[in-house]
Amino acid sequence: MSSTAKQRSAWRDVPSEQWNDLRWQLSNLVRTTDELGALLGLPERELSAIRAQSQRFRWAISPYYFSLIDPSDPSDPICRMVVPSADEDTSEGEDDPLGEKRDQVAPGLTHRYPDRVLFVVTSFCSSYCRFCIRKRNWRHSDAARSRAEIDEAIAYLRAHEEVRDVLISGGDPLTLPHEQLEYILSQVRSVPHVELVRIGSREPVMLPMRFDDALLRLLDRHGPLWINTHFNHPRELTEEAARATEKLARLGIPLGNQTVLLAGVNDDLPTLKALFQGLLRIRVRPYYLYQADPVVGAMHLRTSVERGIELIEGLRGHTTGLAVPTFVVDAPGGGGKIPVGPEYVVERRDGAIVLRNYAGETFVYKDPTMTAKSPRKRALPLIPTAAERDGE
């Protein structure tokens, strides 16, 4: 963890009181190419490419998050996540790779799975990630922003008793003014059949000073809540971030982390291992590792699925299971998350399966559901036998 990033940064002379003040951070966002040029020493050729991209994709970076960049490293992973680049200049990729718009049933509300909904309540973030799957919202927001739009979404929830789980997302919902957040949480909580309220937020990563006493009291009033956050690199595990996650954990809010696998950012084993082990140290459970979706302007950040499987193989058994997230691919067009991973079943035989462990050793495991004497023989045909596979 590093808390010295500020001391090394262009903001080294800003007093801590200001640095730790949310309003100061938000009113000093880095958002012009001239500032970028000065802070990173970028050549004019690159700056003009960024200027051109700025018309297409929004960008802004909080001084806190910017301070994590090493300006002397041209391949800096933090820089790659938030600083626009000429690589975004492509028409490849999709606006809405998960087909969220297609299943939108009310402002901001996507209802695809039987018992849960996604509720997008803002398109604002304190810093904008180049790999974001909701870039489309940066231009034409689908979010429920006005009271009337929120009320329309809540009316849908009330009318659909099958919905028991609401994921409040954005943009970043924890950037909203308290009054707006209070209204949204109280309205969602007032729907009797909603049992689970989750918030997706990258603020513990981007702007941990956001978690002041007033916000913590607000969240506490509407518990139980679950927060999914989004750390992608071990350098994001700063002392400030650790203080934010500790405050949330002390409120009894379970914290899960969703990492996106990104080329040139975290697609190597030492980086991912340090990230996942470090997350556990700050009370956050690595939950999903996502294959990066084919989002327009972010194709250069994608790796192969095979690479993700290799990385999970390098983690499983080599560190605590709590530090190994599930690697998932979001199926195109809204097919949902599909877990993919290394194959540990080497062979299927009648009454047994042959397994291999993390070190490559094999073991014959007698499978009770497949023994000849078992009355449930073949009642649960979870795994086809080799003969079945071969069509015999």
Ligand code: SF4
């Ligand atoms: S914080 Fe989340 S919603 Fe905002 S730009 Fe990053 S990935 Fe997208």
